Amino acid sequence: AQSVSQHNHHVILSEAASLELGCNYSYGGTVNLFWYVQYPGQHLQLLLKYFSGDPLVKGIKGFEAEFIKSKFSFNLRKPSVQWSDTAEYFCAVNYSGGSNYKLTFGKGTLLTVNP
């Protein structure tokens, strides 16, 4: 079965620290990759996505992610976090093919940024 692994359940950082959240997916052919974020009390919203082309993608609020096909990874990064980045982050994949509408999510990483 297709799956997504997020390595960190809870990450605690101080403001201005650098962030990297790991995400690996199981092989299933051509993939599209997403990071969603859920701020406290808010909806899930799309942070960034990768479909094709440049494997380094930039999203909102200074976030970026790099697709490394050989490692089946799509790690999320931010050079300097802010208190307002405190949220839960979900990596998601869909696989090109018959079920390409279906997002498979990781279990999420809770990020706490201390001021």
Next chain:
Amino acid sequence: GAGVSQSPSNKVTEKGKDVELRCDPISGHTALYWYRQSLGQGLEFLIYFQGNSAPDKSGLPSDRFSAERTGGSVSTLTIQRTQQEDSAVYLCASSTGQGSYNEQFFGPGTRLTVL
């Protein structure tokens, strides 16, 4: 414009009762999805609608779960004879069309608690 809305936001019910959860997608979005988020788990796909048809019901966990969509708009997820393991946040999403390139916009969810 308005986003995806869901009602109720919270539902507490007794084991064995039936519940109905409602989703109003973004106007004009033809595709609609239901996901479930259980404690400590990622989002789990339940069902997908294209228009009023549900070509993929593979994620529904048991025959106690059903869903319908009418007028290509509102969708209702029904859980019959609820069990404690049904307690979760039920999320609805919609997109402009089928396929992996269509961003899914999520609603705020319905938190279901089965006592």
